[in-house]
Each structure stands twice: as C-alpha cells, then as structure tokens.
Amino acid sequence: MAGSALVHAAVFAAGALVGGGVAAAVASRKREFPHAAQNSQVSAIKSPIIEVGPGGNAQISTVASSGGVIAPPLRYGNPGPIADPLVRKAYVAAYDRRLRHPAWTAEHLTLASLGKSAVSPPPEGGELVDRQKSTFTEDASLPAAFRSKLSDYFRSGYDRGHMVPAADAKFSQEAMNETFLLSNIAPQVGDGFNRHYWAYLEDWCRRLTSSFADVYVFTVPLYLPQLHPDGKWRVTHEVIGSPPNVSVPTHFAKVVLTSRPASPSTPDILELSSGAFVLPNAVIPDGAPLESFIMDIGQVEKAAGLTFLSDELKAASKHICKTTKCEVIVRRFDDARKRPEMRRAISSPK
Amino acid sequence: MAGSALVHAAVFAAGALVGGGVAAAVASRKREFPHAAQNSQVSAIKSPIIEVGPGGNAQISTVASSGGVIAPPLRYGNPGPIADPLVRKAYVAAYDRRLRHPAWTAEHLTLASLGKSAVSPPPEGGELVDRQKSTFTEDASLPAAFRSKLSDYFRSGYDRGHMVPAADAKFSQEAMNETFLLSNIAPQVGDGFNRHYWAYLEDWCRRLTSSFADVYVFTVPLYLPQLHPDGKWRVTHEVIGSPPNVSVPTHFAKVVLTSRPASPSTPDILELSSGAFVLPNAVIPDGAPLESFIMDIGQVEKAAGLTFLSDELKAASKHICKTTKCEVIVRRFDDARKRPEMRRAISSPK
Numbered sequence: 179m180a181g182s183a184l185v186h187a188a189v190f191a192a193g194a195l196v197g198g199g200v201a202a203a204v205a206s207r208k209r210e211f212p213h214a215a216q217n218s219q220v221s222a223i224k225s226p227i228i229e230v231g232p233g234g235n236a237q238i239s240t241v242a243s244s245g246g247v248i249a250p251p252l253r254y255g256n257p258g259p260i261a262d263p264l265v266r267k268a269y270v271a272a273y274d275r276r277l278r279h280p281a282w283t284a285e286h287l288t289l290a291s292l293g294k295s296a297v298s299p300p301p302e303g304g305e306l307v308d309r310q311k312s313t314f315t316e317d318a319s320l321p322a323a324f325r326s327k328l329s330d331y332f333r334s335g336y337d338r339g340h341m342v343p344a345a346d347a348k349f350s351q352e353a354m355n356e357t358f359l360l361s362n363i364a365p366q367v368g369d370g371f372n373r374h375y376w377a378y379l380e381d382w383c384r385r386l387t388s389s390f391a392d393v394y395v396f397t398v399p400l401y402l403p404q405l406h407p408d409g410k411w412r413v414t415h416e417v418i419g420s421p422p423n424v425s426v427p428t429h430f431a432k433v434v435l436t437s438r439p440a441s442p443s444t445p446d447i448l449e450l451s452s453g454a455f456v457l458p459n460a461v462i463p464d465g466a467p468l469e470s471f472i473m474d475i476g477q478v479e480k481a482a483g484l485t486f487l488s489d490e491l492k493a494a495s496k497h498i499c500k501t502t503k504c505e506v507i508v509r510r511f512d513d514a515r516k517r518p519e520m521r522r523a524i525s526s527p528k
Numbered sequence: 529m530a531g532s533a534l535v536h537a538a539v540f541a542a543g544a545l546v547g548g549g550v551a552a553a554v555a556s557r558k559r560e561f562p563h564a565a566q567n568s569q570v571s572a573i574k575s576p577i578i579e580v581g582p583g584g585n586a587q588i589s590t591v592a593s594s595g596g597v598i599a600p601p602l603r604y605g606n607p608g609p610i611a612d613p614l615v616r617k618a619y620v621a622a623y624d625r626r627l628r629h630p631a632w633t634a635e636h637l638t639l640a641s642l643g644k645s646a647v648s649p650p651p652e653g654g655e656l657v658d659r660q661k662s663t664f665t666e667d668a669s670l671p672a673a674f675r676s677k678l679s680d681y682f683r684s685g686y687d688r689g690h691m692v693p694a695a696d697a698k699f700s701q702e703a704m705n706e707t708f709l710l711s712n713i714a715p716q717v718g719d720g721f722n723r724h725y726w727a728y729l730e731d732w733c734r735r736l737t738s739s740f741a742d743v744y745v746f747t748v749p750l751y752l753p754q755l756h757p758d759g760k761w762r763v764t765h766e767v768i769g770s771p772p773n774v775s776v777p778t779h780f781a782k783v784v785l786t787s788r789p790a791s792p793s794t795p796d797i798l799e800l801s802s803g804a805f806v807l808p809n810a811v812i813p814d815g816a817p818l819e820s821f822i823m824d825i826g827q828v829e830k831a832a833g834l835t836f837l838s839d840e841l842k843a844a845s846k847h848i849c850k851t852t853k854c855e856v857i858v859r860r861f862d863d864a865r866k867r868p869e870m871r872r873a874i875s876s877p878k
Contacts, residue, residue: 249615249620249634250636251619251620251634251635251636251744251745252620252634253636253744254744254785254787254837254841255744255746255785255835255836255837255838255841256835257622257631257632257634257746257832257834257835257836258834258835260610260611260622260624260631260833260834261610261611265599269601270599270601270602272607272610274610274833275833275834276751276831276832276833276834277833278833281607281610282607284599284601284602284607285601286600286601286603321835323826323829323830323835324830324833394601394603394604394605395601396605396607401626403766403767403772410766411766411767411768411772412764412765412766412767413763413764413765413767413775414762414763414764415762415763416753416760416761416762417753417761417762417763418761422753422761423830425763435604435605437604476673479673480673480674480773481626482607482626483610483624483625483626483627483628483674484607484608484610484625484626485605485606485607485608485671485673486605486607487604487605488605491604491605
C-alpha cells in the first residue's frame, strides 16, 4: 500500500508545539486558513499528523476538530518543538533538538539540597550517593532522531560535560543519575576546562550556599561570533559524532542569582545578588581570575536568545562579586588521581 | 531602592515557557523541589517572575500557587521560549530567538490561495495586491532584545530573504505585508541566490498548484557542517548587524508535500508526493538542475531538529520528482530591471 502511494484519507492526531504529548484533534477538510487564521502569536499550534492504519491505509476524517488551533499549513505534519522541556529531581532544563545538548539548565542550590544542612534529611534509603554508581545514559524521553548518543562523544576528543554538575545532586542517587542523562551533557574540552577551571566554577557556585540562603544557577552553552580580519563576525564550531550530530559550544555561561535575609530580624526582606560568567570552551589557566569572565547578564541573554532575570530584578540586585568573593579554589583532581592512594578520596569530575 | 539591592519580598507572576502571555500564579516559599518535582517532561513549565512594585519594592507572597507547575529553580526567572510560534494569514512559523530568523515556516498553497482559481475570491476590497505597497518591518510581537532589526541587515551584504515568499500571499495586501515582517526574513546571498535560483525554486513550488490540489511547503534555514582536512566537521556562519545579531544560514531547505485525488471519480483517495531540496546560501548557476539539490527528508529533519512528516507519511508518498517535473524556469529579473521600460512590468524578488 505504501508503495502505491495511494492514501485513503487520514485520521489526524494533533501534536502540540511543546512536549511530546499527542492530544486528540481531527482536522476538517475546509480550506479556510488564509482568511480565518489569526494574525497573532498563539501559545501553542496544534496540528494534525497523519495516521496510517493497520492495513497501510489512512482516512481523511470529515469529523470536525474537537479543539485546539489547527493551522492548515500543518495539516500533514508539524515541525514540533525546537526544545524539549525537562523536569528532573535536581534541575529543570530545555534540550535543543538541533544542537543536541541543553539550551539551558536551571538549579536551585541550598545547604539542604547539597546535604550540608544540620536539618537536611539523609540521602534516600540511607545509602551513600556515589557518582561511581551513575553512568552516562542516552535520554530515552527524547525522540531517537534528536537524541545525543554515547557514540557521538566516543573518541570525539571532548568530555561529556555536565551542565548540572553531579555534585549538585548528592541528595539522592536517582537525582545524581539524572545528571548523567546525555540531555544534561554538552561537549567540553577536558583537560584545563571540564576537569579544571569549569569544575572550580561549579564548586564556587556550590560554596555560595554557605553565604546565601538560596542560590539559583543557570548553565548555558553559547555560540559566540568572533571578529575576523575582513571585518565580519563569524561563529565557528565543531560538530561531533559520525554522522556529525552534537554541536560543540564555543563558550559556556553560568548565570547566578542569590538571595539572603538582609538581617536576621527581617527574614522576609531579601538582599539579592546576581552575576554572569562566560568561559571559552578551551584550556583556561588555573591562575585566571574568576572576575575576568564577568559578562553583563543582558548580553548573555541576547547571545542565548533567553531571558534569565527581569530588568527589574537585574536592577534590584547587587553584583555577586560585591557581596561575596569571586575567587575559585584550584583543585588539581587529575594530579591526585595519579597517586593511587588518593583515587578514592578525590574523584575527578568528568 | 534598586541601588540598595534590598528587595522587600516579591509578588510573582508566572510566565509560561511558550508565548508571551503572563498567567497569574504565585509561588510559595517552600523548598520542596528536589523531592517533589516530577521526573518527566512536562508540556509547559510555569515559573514566577519577580514583580517590583511602584515604590521599587517587591514582596514574596506567602499565598500558595493557584495552578501551573512552578519549578523552584525558575522562581526568580524563566529563560522563556527558544522559539516564538507565529500564526499569520498566509503562513505559520516559529521564530528562533537566538538566531533571529525563522526556525521554520509552513504554507498551504492552492490555486485559490494564489488567486489563480476561477472560483477564487478577488483580493480584499477589490484592490490589486502589490508588493510595492509592502515594506520590511521589524516584528513588534517579539521581545525587543530578540527581534531582528532593519539595521542588522543594512549594508550587511545580504538580502532580506523571504522565507514565505511575498508572491505566495497575493490574496490580500495584509497577508503580503506580513511576509515582510523581519520574523519571516533570513539573510540570503542576493545575486545568484535570493534574486535568482532561490526565486526559481519558490516559483516552482507555486507552479505545483497547477498539478496538485494541495501543496504544503516548509522553508527551513539550516546550518550544515563541512568536513575539514583535519577530519573534523565544523559549522562556520556569519552573524550580521552591529553588534552582531542575525545569523546567516549556510543552507536553506524547501520541504514539499503535495496531494491530489488519485482519480476524478475517487476524490477522497489521495496520491501523495513529497521531497526536500537543500540549497547552499551561495551563488548557484542558472543551469544547475533542481534535482541536484534533492536531499532525504529525514536528513533535513535531523539537521534541523524538526519533524516535517511522519515516517508513515514519508513511506506513503512518492518522490515529487516522480509525479511532476523537477525543473525550474530561469527568469533573470535583474536583467529586466536594467531596461527602464521593464521595471514596472517585472519586479524583482528582494
């Protein structure tokens, strides 16, 4: 039947622009679009997707639509979401289907979430949460065609870099395991970046919880243009995998917002701090000052096409480097690894 | 007040992941996220956005949330949608906020929509629809920070290339005007591409309506990697504007699906055809065969991170070049322009 390309009409199911859910909706055959469609943004475009029956036949239903905006240009197919929203135990994120890494991740860190609070609960089941129990895993919640795969990273020369660090999800093994889903991973330079300066920055973000009650962290892969001698700006980035699948960001940003009571007597009056750091996906010397990577949050937002904080919130917050010390602690994990007796004491970020 | 960075708590409003709408929702202060959040995709993540009051103060409300998923990591801000869905008279589209051009556009072409049917209505108001009455316009429905601007294209060396062609929206001046919104525009090489081979392809798509009852066209900017001598695949693309804002796609694709009754006696039994053409954003000789740009639809989907047609539909359709002639008609509009008496007779695509 498929070979004859004769399709007996079609039963349609609607796929919303966002998410993988399929809602029931059926298209009518009316060609009213050009004059009936709305000249405005809609929150979601529903559209029919053809369904071929068991015999290979499909029927165009004449039953009227049962809700949702059916845009006639999408009657046979809908390009679908650009990004998949992901809600995990330790983070929320959006996965970019084209670049095959997160568009952004967001976390809320506290002493309690890091298991450092006196009143924090012990890890689930009382067992020690251990990154050695976690393994990098392809994210089956994404369509196979758009998933990043273990084979894409294999022998790519890049580390599987966590956007949400495993160490931020120590409150349960399951939460930590979720940070090893490839939908939370982007290709990072290993030596001198993922295993060093980037890890120092992640550690600095965690240490903010000792100074601030609440720490919010956005992690954002970026593609920044460079000025060339001909006066033109160009973005150049590698794509790894065979066939090439996963894009390698030129930079990574951390955008942080912290809050704490302005004084112990007024716990509902908050002091807010914020800041953004943009690091090249490249070897960074241990001695580089963290402050040298400061970037205006609005500039990061423009580069990413995202909005992290409202203008009011940006204006209402001090720069994080004014309310705490912006200084990383250098930890040469790999040097420790070379000494066998240290291997279990300090595990390297991967 | 802003300077002191003391924020008196906060009244939150929720912004959905998709669309610009602000729904009423208020966050509680509970820090229950790590254990309460769902380990799954959600169709939309709602989050609070801080609202600073008239006096510059903001209050953290203790009123419980009134609906919607509030993800605690997004309590102070939400990165927002990656793409804006757009519904216009002649097309639907998604605008990419980072690249600042459409991620895709979709159209439904018929003899009637092109004003070529005997039974088609005359243009609205009876006046002639004329592209000279349309002007390129920044799309005010997009946030200012993510809009592509007229100044980005000015002296960029690139044409403002229509994704949905103006000539596909001749049924009303308003529909045509909408094709001139910069949210429907991407930077294209002018001579030899936008004004020539790409215009021939657009014309070929329109001419499909004389052979097929329904013609569906997706237009898709692409960023394709090239193999370098070092064995690595890299994407390199320009970014125009000052500061650099609008990315210049390396390629553009048209994905078409057509349907027509298999025979006049069985109007509900359809013959489907489909195909994809991928053209480099570069000078293409007039003599290049259209068939030399054929690409597998699934490959275009993988490169774009989008789904145009279900696997069943791909399997159920013949290749378009088997059901009609894949051959463009060469029209040297610019040669005509050089002769003043022809200027009004033939207007060049821009």
